[in-house]
Amino acid sequence: xxxxxxxxxxxxxxxxxxxxxxxxxxxxxxxxxxxxxxxxxxxxxxxxxxxxxxxxxxxxxxxxxxxxxxxxxxxxxxxxxxxxxxxxxxxxxxxxxxxxxxxxxxxxxxxxxxxxxxxxxxxxxxxxxxxxxxxxxxxxxxxxxxxxxxxxxxxxxxxxxxxxxxxxxxxxxxxxxxxxxxxxxxxxxxxxxxxxxxxxxxxxxxxxxxxxxxxxxxxxxxxxxxxxxxx
Amino acid sequence: xxxxxxxxxxxxxxxxxxxxxxxxxxxxxxxxxxxxxxxxxxxxxxxxxxxxxxxxxxxxxxxxxxxxxxxxxxxxxxxxxxxxxxxxxxxxxxxxxxxxxxxxxxxxxxxxxxxxxxxxxxxxxxxxxxxxxxxxxxxxxxxxxxxxxxxxxxxxxxxxxxxxxxxxxxxxxxxxxxxxxxxxxxxxxxxxxxxxxxxxxxxxxxxxxxxxxxxxxxxxxxxxxxxxxxx
Numbered sequence: 277x278x279x280x281x282x283x284x285x286x287x288x289x290x291x292x293x294x295x296x297x298x299x300x301x302x303x304x305x306x307x308x309x310x311x312x313x314x315x316x317x318x319x320x321x322x323x324x325x326x327x328x329x330x331x332x333x334x335x336x337x338x339x340x341x342x343x344x345x346x347x348x349x350x351x352x353x354x355x356x357x358x359x360x361x362x363x364x365x366x367x368x369x370x371x372x373x374x375x376x377x378x379x380x381x382x383x384x385x386x387x388x389x390x391x392x393x394x395x396x397x398x399x400x401x402x403x404x405x406x407x408x409x410x411x412x413x414x415x416x417x418x419x420x421x422x423x424x425x426x427x428x429x430x431x432x433x434x435x436x437x438x439x440x441x442x443x444x445x446x447x448x449x450x451x452x453x454x455x456x457x458x459x460x461x462x463x464x465x466x467x468x469x470x471x472x473x474x475x476x477x478x479x480x481x482x483x484x485x486x487x488x489x490x491x492x493x494x495x496x497x498x499x500x501x502x503x504x505x506x507x
Numbered sequence: 508x509x510x511x512x513x514x515x516x517x518x519x520x521x522x523x524x525x526x527x528x529x530x531x532x533x534x535x536x537x538x539x540x541x542x543x544x545x546x547x548x549x550x551x552x553x554x555x556x557x558x559x560x561x562x563x564x565x566x567x568x569x570x571x572x573x574x575x576x577x578x579x580x581x582x583x584x585x586x587x588x589x590x591x592x593x594x595x596x597x598x599x600x601x602x603x604x605x606x607x608x609x610x611x612x613x614x615x616x617x618x619x620x621x622x623x624x625x626x627x628x629x630x631x632x633x634x635x636x637x638x639x640x641x642x643x644x645x646x647x648x649x650x651x652x653x654x655x656x657x658x659x660x661x662x663x664x665x666x667x668x669x670x671x672x673x674x675x676x677x678x679x680x681x682x683x684x685x686x687x688x689x690x691x692x693x694x695x696x697x698x699x700x701x702x703x704x705x706x707x708x709x710x711x712x713x714x715x716x717x718x719x720x721x722x723x724x725x726x727x728x729x730x731x732x733x734x735x736x737x738x
Binding site: 327336339341342343346347349350353354366367369370373374377378412 | 558567570572573574577578580581584585597598600601604605608609643
């Protein structure tokens with residue numbers, strides 16, 4: 277497929293955009309990244325995702341596909357001859373989807389909560405939640421990886437992408453708050469996994485540098501705090 | 508498969524539990540419904556879904572599968588020889604998943620918001636959001652049904668299940684608040700769809716009676732308000 281047939285509306289710091297890009301990389305699909313800025317949103321974005329007006333949007337031919345995990349499943353189904361992203365066994369698929377939903381609905385909101393916290397107490401509580409979530413994910417990793425490098429075994433798969441896309445933001449949060457989440461004594465499997473994931477050929481060029489991401493984080497966190505203060 | 512090999516931990520008023528039951532009905536899989544009460548939660552539920560401790564849980568053999576839409580996809584994949592629940596085309600699948608997520612993340616929270624509202628103004632705003640969401644879904648219906656009875660065409664599919672499971676609660680909300688959401692003048696496609704869906708053989712025995720559901724609703728809404736008041 278010609279490069280121009282696949283476009284990703286995105287922005288490099290977005291973990292959700294990373295998901296689409298990693299999935300395309302796994303399938304060796306060339307694509308064009310159209311960088312969105314915070315504001316104003318592009319006409320193409322507004323037209324392609326009129327309901328949520330959010331990135332990422334995958335545009336395949338002239339058809340938009342929205343929502344990062346839906347995009348990942350779409351990529352897996354359309355480019356089915358490439359390496360599989362979802363496990364083949366229905367129970368393993370259900371497990372991968374379960375933990376991906378956990379990461380999105382429970383764990384990442386806690387991570388955001390650290391940056392958005394206005395008081396030390398709320399920040400401490402959020403830090404604790406993030407650590408608890410990581411213990412939960414360590415347990416899931418031990419069960420599903422079965423001694424291999426990734427959640428899905430030998431190769432990066434759905435849950436690796438869903439969770440791994442937040443590693444940049446986890447590292448930035450560690451740095452900005454003087455905490456250590458990726459602690460080998462507590463979550464040895466995930467620490468090793470995080471290294472392997474970040475170094476993977478499908479990932480390394482889209483995983484943002486921590487320092488560069490920290491600059492973006494400062495802007496976003498200031499906005500989150502301002503939004504909280506005006507409530 | 509023997510009946511006892513498939514169990515659903517659930518409760519009849521839960522829209523999420525309905526999803527699992529409808530999917531099993533579509534596939535003609537016999538199952539045992541183990542009714543959970545509000546409290547205390549059963550040991551089986553706590554063991555089967557230790558992360559969320561929520562219904563529904565599908566227990567297939569000795570393996571638990573959690574989260575209603577994940578259960579629906581699991582059922583579709585395991586009993587693959589029965590009628591398909593997800594569309595076969597990747598773009599149609601992505602579209603169905605997109606609207607199912609919209610219903611769960613945006614639309615149903617508005618519907619709950621009507622019952623939970625403590626002030627008239629908040630209730631009015633929630634009622635408006637629900638109506639807007641229905642217009643959005645009417646548009647989606649017109650696009651995806653292509654003149655057929657269901658979102659997925661001739662037969663009930665993934666999005667029909669995801670959205671249709673809330674019809675009982677929509678009717679209860681209409682009744683308790685003296686509003687008419689299922690209005691033929693505004694959303695003719697959905698009104699007809701709602702009738703067809705509710706009368707479908709896979710659905711009719713699990714769709715709760717509005718009056719019976721209204722009794723449950725009164726209890727839940729009182730709790731929601733009490734929870735809101737104690738914040």
